Amino acid sequence: MKTYRVGGAVRDALLGRPVSDIDWVVVGASPAQMLDQGYLQVGRDFPVFLHPQTHQEYALARTERKTAPGYHGFAFHAAPDVTLEQDLARRDLTINAMAEDEAGALVDPYGGRQDLADKVLRHVSEAFAEDPVRILRLARFAARLPDFTVAPQTMALMRRMVAAGEVDALVAERVWQELSRGLMEERPSRMLAVLREAGALARLAPEIERLFGVPQPEAHHPEIDTGVHLLMVLDTCARLAVPLPVRYASLCHDLGKGLTPAEALPRHIGHEGRGVPLARALSERWRVPTDCRELAELMAREHTHVHQSGGFGPEARLRLLERCDAWRRPERFEQLLLACECDARGRLGLEDRPYPQRPLLQRDLQTLLALDLGAVSAAALAAGKTGPAIGRAVQAARLQALQALTPI
Known part of the structure; x- marks a missing residue:
């Protein structure tokens, strides 16, 4: 019975990258032997065990055979006679098919170390x-x-x-x-x-594939190609270290441009509305989590308005905040602004330009969140107002607060 560290831990160590998860393979052992040594079996499809002290996963060396199409169509064989080389042979890439024995010696039957170097x-x-x-x-x-x-x-x-x-x-x-x-x-x-x-x-994702080769106005998009722009936006997301919902929303923000009719070109007029059902369909197909799904649809619908908000008056900015449900969902609104900044900076030669719309709308939202709307409602009630009239009083107070702000 021999134990080897395998896969990503070996690869990342050779690359000088931090090693987080460590996978272990055990050669020459049976499930009964593992249980006798105190390991806890957790694998359902094939024998995987938890170490009695470290609780790290140890898998018996195994081979696999294709039995049906798709991801689940495999039959696994784990036995003491399965060699380490046979186990490594079933792995995907050569750089993931290396192992280290307990003395730290590298086992590299498929040239992974050379491929790392190359x-x-x-x-x-x-x-x-x-x-x-x-x-x-x-x-x-x-x-x-x-x-x-x-x-x-x-x-x-x-x-x-x-x-x-x-x-x-x-x-x-x-x-x-x-x-x-x-x-x-x-x-x-x-x-x-x-x-x-x-x-x-x-x-x-045919919705994404369609974006490549679709032109945009060079004045706003020096990179011109909508697909190229999308790639730049995603890399801007990585550069700004934004969270997953922002990255997914950025992935979906321009899907409508793949369906823009000729009469709406070159400015892609109306692509926002066309993009919302496409983002929704993609999210449903991939079963995307709710936070990512909701932000993607909001981004598809509102990103152009956020970009234009620097030229909006208080009334238009208030309507934008209302449509985004900003005071009830301030965290999501902040993520929308991040995604819009990535969109604005994911353009050729404009990667480092400022995005004043974000601090502008952040200031607007903080101003509105600080309002004492309870006092506004109480004053309206004292004046004999009810129902919709109280709502209008709240709306008027919000608008007045934005009108009082100094322009940025």
């Missing part, structure tokens, strides 16, 4: 094609390691997988799990670029 993402074997999740994982690694390239043979294999319909069999939960993690990586644009090159983006 900065190449390469599949271990043709078994890569048996699991469509691996396309998503590779794209996520491209976002995490943006200076790595995809081996031509691996890209060709992924294209064949897409053509065979493997991506269509992916379950929504795994798609969202991988893509959401990719959005949080160092350069999210690389994930979309790899998926697009493999043909997978058109299957997973």
Whole structure:
């Protein structure tokens, strides 16, 4: 019975990156032997055990065999005679198919260390094609390691997988799990670029694929191409270290531009309204969490108005805050402003320009949140007002507060 540290922990240590989760593989042991040593079995599909002291996961060395299309179509075999090399052979990329023994010696049967040095993402074997999740994982690694390239043979294999319909069999939960993690990586644009090159983006999100090649007015978008703009916005999100809901909202903000009719070009008039149902459909398809879903729809609908708010008077800014439900959902409104700033700065040559709309609307909201609306309502009641009239008094107090502010 031998124990090895495997996968990401070995890779990240060689890259000089922080090691968080550690995966262990046990060779030459049976489930009964693991239980006898105090390990707790937790795996359902194949034997995985928790260490009695550290509670880290230890998996028995195993092989797998494709039995049906999609992510779940596998049969696993774990036994004492399964070798470490056989276990590593089932992994996705060579850089993830390395191990260290208990003395720290590297076991690298598939050239992962050389591919790390060459900065190449390469599949271990043709078994890569048996699991469509691996396309998503590779794209996520491209976002995490943006200076790595995809081996031509691996890209060709992924294209064949897409053509065979493997991506269509992916379950929504795994798609969202991988893509959401990719959005949080160092350069999210690389994930979309790899998926697009493999043909997978058109299957997973045709709403996003449609944006590439769609022109925009050069005065507002020096990068011109709507898809290129989207990639720049996502990388701006990473540069500003914004949270996941902001990144997902940024991903969805311009979907309507893929459906803009010719008479509304080149300014894409009305793309905001067209984008809302597209963002909703994408969220439903991927089963996106509520906070991300709601912000994406709000961003699609209101981002242009937020951009224009610097030229709004108090009445128009108040209507914008009302539509965004800003005083009841101030945290979400702040995330909307962050997403809009990423949109404004995700443009060629404009990456560092200021975005005064954000502090303007932040000041407006803080001013309104500080109002004593209870006193306003009480005064209205004392004056004999009821129902809608009290609401109008509150509205008038809010407008008066914004009118009293000094212009920024």
